[in-house]
Amino acid sequence: MTIPNTNSMLSFSCMVSAAIVILGRTCSCLHFTFPSFNPGNRDDFSFSPGSAISNNSLQITPNAGNMSHRSGRVVYARETLKLWNSKRTALTSFRTEFVLNILPQNGTAGEGMAFMLTNNPSLPSDSSGQWLGICNSQRDGAKTNRVVAVEFDTRQSYADEFDGNHFGFDFNSIKSFRQYPLSNQSIILASGSDVWVSMAYNGTTGLFGVDLVQHSTIGGQLKSSGSLIVNLSHYLADDIYLVFAGSTGDFTQLNQIKSWNFTTVENDATVGIRVGIKVFLAIAALVIFSTCLVGVFFMWRRLTRQRRLANRNLEKMIDAHGPVKFKLRELRRATANFSPTRKLGRGGSGTVYLGHINRMNLEVAVKRVSMGNADSNRGEQEFVAEVNTISKLSHRNLVKLIGWCHEGSELLLVYEYFPMGSLDKLLYASARESNSSSEISALELTWDRRYKIICGVASALDYLHHGSSKRVLHRDVKPSNVMLDEDYNARVGDFGLARVIQYDGITHHSTQAVAGTRGYMAYECFFTGRASLDTDVYAFGVFIMEVVSGRSPSSAVKYEYMHDSDHRGMEDYSSDGHPLTMHIVDWTWSLYGEGKALHAADRLLDGEFEQTQVDCAVRLALACCHPNPRERPSIRTVVQVLIDGAPVPEPPVNKPAFVWPPGGNQREIELPDVGLLFTGGARQQNSFCSMTSTSLTAR
Ligand SMILES: *[C@@H]1O[C@H](CO)[C@@H](O)[C@H](O)[C@H]1NC(C)=O
Ligand SMILES: *[C@@H]1O[C@H](CO)[C@@H](O)[C@H](O)[C@H]1NC(C)=O
Ligand SMILES: *[C@@H]1O[C@H](CO)[C@@H](O)[C@H](O)[C@H]1NC(C)=O
Ligand SMILES: *[C@@H]1O[C@H](CO)[C@@H](O)[C@H](O)[C@H]1NC(C)=O
Ligand SMILES: *[C@@H]1O[C@H](CO)[C@@H](O)[C@H](O)[C@H]1NC(C)=O
Ligand SMILES: *[C@@H]1O[C@H](CO)[C@@H](O)[C@H](O)[C@H]1NC(C)=O
Ligand SMILES: *[C@@H]1O[C@H](CO)[C@@H](O)[C@H](O)[C@H]1NC(C)=O
Numbered sequence: 257m258t259i260p261n262t263n264s265m266l267s268f269s270c271m272v273s274a275a276i277v278i279l280g281r282t283c284s285c286l287h288f289t290f291p292s293f294n295p296g297n298r299d300d301f302s303f304s305p306g307s308a309i310s311n312n313s314l315q316i317t318p319n320a321g322n323m324s325h326r327s328g329r330v331v332y333a334r335e336t337l338k339l340w341n342s343k344r345t346a347l348t349s350f351r352t353e354f355v356l357n358i359l360p361q362n363g364t365a366g367e368g369m370a371f372m373l374t375n376n377p378s379l380p381s382d383s384s385g386q387w388l389g390i391c392n393s394q395r396d397g398a399k400t401n402r403v404v405a406v407e408f409d410t411r412q413s414y415a416d417e418f419d420g421n422h423f424g425f426d427f428n429s430i431k432s433f434r435q436y437p438l439s440n441q442s443i444i445l446a447s448g449s450d451v452w453v454s455m456a457y458n459g460t461t462g463l464f465g466v467d468l469v470q471h472s473t474i475g476g477q478l479k480s481s482g483s484l485i486v487n488l489s490h491y492l493a494d495d496i497y498l499v500f501a502g503s504t505g506d507f508t509q510l511n512q513i514k515s516w517n518f519t520t521v522e523n524d525a526t527v528g529i530r531v532g533i534k535v536f537l538a539i540a541a542l543v544i545f546s547t548c549l550v551g552v553f554f555m556w557r558r559l560t561r562q563r564r565l566a567n568r569n570l571e572k573m574i575d576a577h578g579p580v581k582f583k584l585r586e587l588r589r590a591t592a593n594f595s596p597t598r599k600l601g602r603g604g605s606g607t608v609y610l611g612h613i614n615r616m617n618l619e620v621a622v623k624r625v626s627m628g629n630a631d632s633n634r635g636e637q638e639f640v641a642e643v644n645t646i647s648k649l650s651h652r653n654l655v656k657l658i659g660w661c662h663e664g665s666e667l668l669l670v671y672e673y674f675p676m677g678s679l680d681k682l683l684y685a686s687a688r689e690s691n692s693s694s695e696i697s698a699l700e701l702t703w704d705r706r707y708k709i710i711c712g713v714a715s716a717l718d719y720l721h722h723g724s725s726k727r728v729l730h731r732d733v734k735p736s737n738v739m740l741d742e743d744y745n746a747r748v749g750d751f752g753l754a755r756v757i758q759y760d761g762i763t764h765h766s767t768q769a770v771a772g773t774r775g776y777m778a779y780e781c782f783f784t785g786r787a788s789l790d791t792d793v794y795a796f797g798v799f800i801m802e803v804v805s806g807r808s809p810s811s812a813v814k815y816e817y818m819h820d821s822d823h824r825g826m827e828d829y830s831s832d833g834h835p836l837t838m839h840i841v842d843w844t845w846s847l848y849g850e851g852k853a854l855h856a857a858d859r860l861l862d863g864e865f866e867q868t869q870v871d872c873a874v875r876l877a878l879a880c881c882h883p884n885p886r887e888r889p890s891i892r893t894v895v896q897v898l899i900d901g902a903p904v905p906e907p908p909v910n911k912p913a914f915v916w917p918p919g920g921n922q923r924e925i926e927l928p929d930v931g932l933l934f935t936g937g938a939r940q941q942n943s944f945c946s947m948t949s950t951s952l953t954a955r
Contacts, residue, residue, distance in 0.1 A: 284338035284348045289517040304329045304379040304389075313357065316369055316389070316502035316511040323361060323510075327389035327503040330513070331377040336495040337520070339488065340459075347459030347488055352498075352518040354453055358410055358446040359510040365410035365420065365446030366507025369500065371455065373488070375402035377497040386413030387430055389501030397429040404491050405501070406455060406466055407432060410446040410509060421445055423466065425484055427491050436466075436482040443470045443478045446509055456521075462487050579647035580659030580670070587611065587661050587668050591622050601678065601736070610673065620658060621674075625667040643669075646751065649724055653716035655739055655749035674747060679709060680735035683806055703857075703865035705744040706803050710873060711898045712746030713738055717796060717891045720751055721789055731787045733795035734773050735802055775809035775839070779883050779914045790885035796894070797880025801840045804873050806858035809840040841881045845911040848878055871904075872897065878907040883914035 290297060292312045301309075306318035307328040317328040341348050358365065368388050382392040390405055391398075405426040412420040416431065421439050424432030438445065445451060452469040465483035472478050498518060502511030590611035591598050600608040606625040613620055647657040661668040676682075682701050713733070720728040730737075730751045739747040778794035781787070798809050847855050853874040857865055876897055882888045889897075889905060896902035 284341050285520050286335055286337050286350070287519045288332070288334070291515050293513075293515075300332065300334055302331045302333045302377070311512070313512040313514045314500060314516075316500045316513065317504050317509075319510050319512075323508040324504055324506060325384045326508075327379060327384040327387065328501070328511075329377065329379045329389050330500045332498040332518070336497055337373065339492055339494045339496060341520075341522070347457075347462070349457055349459040349521040350519065351454070351456045351521055352516070353455075354516040355450050355514040356408065356445075356453060357448065357450050357510070357512045357514055358408070359448040359512065360410075360446045361508040361510065364507045365509045366505045367411045367413065367503045367509075368407060368409040368445075369502030369511040370405040370407040370426065371453070372403055372405040372499040372501055373492060373496045374404070374499055375493050375496060376400075377499055379501070383501075384503045385505035386411075386503075388503045390426060390430055391428070397431070399428055399491075401428040402492055403428050404486070404488060406453075408445050408451075408453075411505070411507065423468065423480070423482065425464070425466075425482075425486070427486070434482065434484055436480060438468070438480050441478055441480045442472065443468060443480055449473075450514065457488070459488075461485065579643055579657055582613075582659050582661040582668070582670060584661050584663040584666055584668070586613070586615075587622055587670070590614070590620070594624060611670070613670075618658075619673045621671045623669040623671065625669065645726055646728070649720070649728065649751070651716055651719040651723070653712040653746050653748055654719070654751065655747045671749060672747070674739040674741055676740040676742060676744075678736045678749075679738040679740055679746070679803070682740070683735050683802065684808065700744075701806075701858075701860075703861055703869070706858075707866070707869050707873070708744060709738065709740070709746040710800055710803055711895075713748055713796065713799065714891060714895050714898050716746070716748040716751075717792060718895045721792065721891050727789075729787050729789065730792050730795075732773060732776075733792060733799050734776050735799065738799075778881075778885065780885050780916065783916055788885070789890065790888055793880045793888045793891055793894070794885075796891065797877045797888075798840060800873050800877035800880065801844050801856070804858065804870060804877070805840070805844070805856050806860055807840060807843075841878075842911065844874060845878055845881075845907075848874060848907065849909045849911075875904050875907055879905040882907065883912055887912070 288300075290300075293309045293314055294312060295309055298309055301314070304327075306321075306326055307330050308315045308319070310319055314330045315328075316330055317323065317326050337350065338348050340346070352371070354371070356369065358369065360366070367385055370388050370390055372390065379389060380387070380392045380395060382394075383389045387393070387396075388407055388409070390403060390407070391401055395401055403426065406423060407426050407430075408423050409417065410420055412418075414431075418435055418437045419439060421444060422435050422437045423445075424435035426432050443451070447470075449470060454467045454469075455465065457464045462485045463483060464486050465481065467481040468479065470478045500511075500513055504511075588594065590613050591609040594607075594609055598609045598611065600610050600621060602608070606623050609622045609624065611620045611622040612618070643657070643660050647659075650656070655674070656672045657669060658672065659670040661670070717730060717733065720730055728751060730748070732750055733748075737748065737750040739749055741747055776795040776798045778791045781791055801807075802809060844856050847853060853871050854867055856874050857863075857870050876889075876894055879887075879889050880894065893902070897904055
């Protein structure tokens with residue numbers, strides 16, 4: 257379905273609904289009620305000369321002045337009665353009741369009155385006397401009269417009439433089609449007492465019934481009734497006026513209507529049709545509603561189409577062709593030309609910027625890798641192959657690599673963006689105590705969340721080491737490389753790239769290369785100069801200690817520690833009162849050796865942690881940081897302990913000595929404090945990598 261169809265569909269349904277409204281309003285209904293009449297009702301009627309509302313009644317013939325030989329009509333003027341019902345399936349059924357009061361003026365009554373249905377509301381001339389205002393001598397019986405009347409005759413006018421006190425049905429003629437005498441029922445029309453008349457017409461059957469009731473002077477009700485089958489359509493056309501007519505002759509009377517009501521009645525057939533109309537309306541409403549929904553849906557689709565396409569394309573591209581290769585121009589635009597205001601952070605390998613890729617409508621983290629000297633020896637194909645490998649890795653605790661760009665000396669990597677940033681920002685918020693908002697965010701790192709982060713990172717490393725077809729070393733496990741999503745799940749970033757990119761101008765793309773961060777590097781690294789599964793495990797051990805304690809590996813453990821009365825046993829380290837810098841591994845091992853493993857927990861936690869979990873984490877961390885790589889558990893074992901509840905390792909109470917080489921000709925090497933080494937004079941990482949064992953033993 258195309259978009260232009262939406263508009264035509266909408267306008268079509270508008271037309272349909274308008275038609276429904278018009279059809280729904282077509283109705284043969286007519287209702288009115290006059291419990292009595294007052295001058296205010298004048299506009300509801302039209303009166304022939306001499307007729308009026310007077311004495312709370314309709315005066316059909318004059319009630320004052322010359323009353324003899326007069327005729328008159330009072331016509332309901334507001335609306336006409338429809339001959340046919342709403343759906344023209346039958347004639348309109350109706351019911352009407354009125355109270356008439358005929359008051360003779362000279363003892364003898366004359367002549368009578370009638371209730372009429374007619375298409376000719378005006379009073380015929382010369383209709384006084386016997387004509388009752390219905391017709392006259394010339395037009396008597398004419399079809400054009402279009403009159404159906406029920407007459408209430410108070411005087412015998414011609415030979416065929418029973419008497420001067422009857423009612424009858426008249427069709428276009430004063431000669432009644434059927435007459436009903438009332439005298440043998442003791443009903444006297446012209447007695448000046450009220451007569452209740454009710455009439456009903458069944459448009460389906462044609463049954464026309466009339467009932468008369470008069471209260472007897474001696475109590476009780478006097479009744480009479482008459483009915484016949486008549487097809488009103490044989491006499492009447494549409495737009496029927498409801499009329500009272502009457503006349504006087506030589507003898508006069510007041511022809512009065514004291515109250516009147518009228519209502520059309522929906523018969524069964526019509527009710528069925530009305531139900532049908534309602535069902536039709538409901539269905540139509542439903543159709544319109546769904547049309548609108550469809551229209552809105554298509555508009556929404558059109559609005560979101562670009563985005564959906566972009567997302568789908570992105571996934572497709574990465575799945576089918578690996579990560580997206582971006583143009584430098586596009587990434588410049590996305591990051592406002594690497595504007596300092598877009599800077600998210602700076603790591604050892606480069607600066608990270610917040611970017612917005614317009615064609616994907618996607619927020620990304622763009623890492624601009626410091627290349628130092630452009631590595632002209634490196635072929636782009638090799639680079640792309642490695643980026644592809646990395647981008648194919650997919651784990652819920654890994655940051656997704658979306659794409660890359662390599663133009664000239666610029667190397668850019670485009671990652672998923674996590675607004676909460678990296679773990680170190682939260683973890684060391686307490687170090688920036690002046691900033692109160694940071695304190696609050698430090699408190700966000702509850703023990704539960706810390707433990708979940710440790711488990712997440714372990715799980716991600718397990719996937720890198722053992723989960724994918726290609727073994728991938730992370731080479732730089734540390735809190736600043738762990739992003740947090742909005743649920744505080746760890747998302748490990750920067751993995752595997754050590755082989756791809758350069759650190760500080762030194763190429764490390766060979767497997768012999770060392771990469772990583774001071775403080776997280778295992779002892780053997782100084783001898784082998786190479787990363788391995790074991791060095792990742794060591795770094796992870798340091799990571800656990802950091803997350804548990806909230807202290808950075810090499811510098812945070814010093815002065816504050818010796819003044820901590822809880823840790824008196826460690827005072828030896830600061831006998832001279834000078835700030836003491838300990839590496840976090842030594843510090844933790846000391847606590848563990850004293851049986852105070854729980855003291856390693858961050859004081860910001862204020863003791864709110866699961867003791868067995870902290871104990872487990874400390875033991876695991878120490879096991880991972882065992883000086884001898886062969887003694888370290890694999891990351892798979894770590895995951896089994898953390899997640900599957902395998903037995904927690906029992907590290908030795910005292911930190912074992914580093915033995916090198918691990919296999920054959922072993923000799924114990926007393927290592928200097930690693931933290932001191934790293935924070936001391938020797939700052940150049942490459943110098944460590946070229947250190948020999950002899951230089952390390954010197955202390
Ligand atoms: C008006 O009505 C009252 C009672 O309804 C009656 O007594 C009186 O005679 C009537 N007047 C005329 C002029 O008909
Ligand atoms: C009363 O009016 C009728 C009809 O207009 C007329 O024929 C008759 O002569 C009038 N009577 C009197 C006394 O004016
Ligand atoms: C009018 O209609 C009501 C019921 O709808 C009925 O009770 C009343 O008697 C009717 N007649 C008159 C003359 O008002
Ligand atoms: C009828 O009565 C009226 C007064 O109500 C009177 O003026 C008139 O002459 C009388 N007519 C006859 C024929 O008695
Ligand atoms: C009254 O008279 C008419 C005509 O003769 C007759 O049809 C009807 O049955 C009579 N009604 C009663 C109650 O006697
Ligand atoms: C009256 O006549 C019309 C047409 O002649 C017919 O359609 C209708 O059904 C008739 N109604 C009754 C009640 O007989
Ligand atoms: C008309 O008569 C039919 C058949 O007796 C009946 O079903 C229907 O309800 C009547 N309609 C009215 C409005 O009384």
